Amino acid sequence: MYTPNLISIIVPCYNVGEYLSETLDSVISQTYSKWECIIINDGSTDNTEIIAKEYCNKSNKFKYIYQDNAGVSVARNKGIKESIGEYILPLDGDDIIDNSFLDKSINYIIKYKETKLVYSKVEMFGAEQGEFCIPEYNYNNFIWGNCIVVTALFKHSDFDKTPGFNPNMREGLEDWDFWLTFLSPEDIVHRINEPLLKYRIRNSSRTRTSASEHEKELLIKICENHPDIYKKYAKKILLFKSIIDQKELALEKLKYKLSMDYIEILNSTNYRLGKYLLSPFRFIHKIIKK
Secondary structure (H helix, E strand, O other): OOEEEEEEEEEEEOOOHHHHHHHHHHHHOOOOOOEEEEEEEEOOOOOHHHHHHHHHHHOOOEEEEEEOOOOHHHHHHHHHHHOOEEEEEEOOOOOEEOOOHHHHHHHHHHHOOOEEEEEEEEEEEEOOOEEOOOOOOOHHHHOOOOOOOOOOEEEHHHHOOOOOOOHHHOOOOHHHHHHHHHOOOOOEEEEEEEEEEEEEEOOOOOOOOHHHHOHHHHHHHHHHHOHHHHHHOHHHHHHHHHHHOHHHHHHHHHHHHHHHHHHHHHOOHHHHHOHHHHHHHHHHHHHHHO
């Protein structure tokens, strides 16, 4: 049995020693006091372990786990497995939550029991400043682009119905991949329209490097991990292809349009009027055949 109304904050860490204190201080400052914080060190080579153990010495609400480097998905899954809270809140080891985050999130999800997930607006800090502009949740749009950050509150029992975060999304987008597993079209998702999460932008962050460099591969993995979703919405696959490779899709559309124009001309009576009508389409045909 999980501890009622206890929130288990899951903090995976990989070489974030210089930022971890800010994150854990934001946890300590919460106005909602019924929480535990599980810190999972994913094989860091910096001072992450030292910082984490300092906070464990400060309060028995903090728990520390070490694992050999296996990626953030494995770290989150391990932390959640070791947690005892009725509710789960993932929090990256370099981000910061407002001191009212837990209070406002759990009060909403308890009051509106049909709600499956609660998250908030996001503010960027660090290398970039300002609001992190992401659209409001709508399932039909969500399956084509993520709009929910990983720091969102949900029930432990709902997590247990899933296989967890997918380890094959080690290079990024693992949060979107998990939400696609976690949510169905009927589920109710609520966004608190206040920036209660500060999302750190680092020049070398995983989001800005690995995810962008391997975007095509990651999007293909998303499709492979969720075949039922993307088969059901097969009519929108062309849109998804444009996200993966807009230039390639644009070229295919152009070839298709030119070929249709070409066929239409060949089937028309104008074809018989002379070679001067056909000459440009002979050129197009050569392009299409290539």
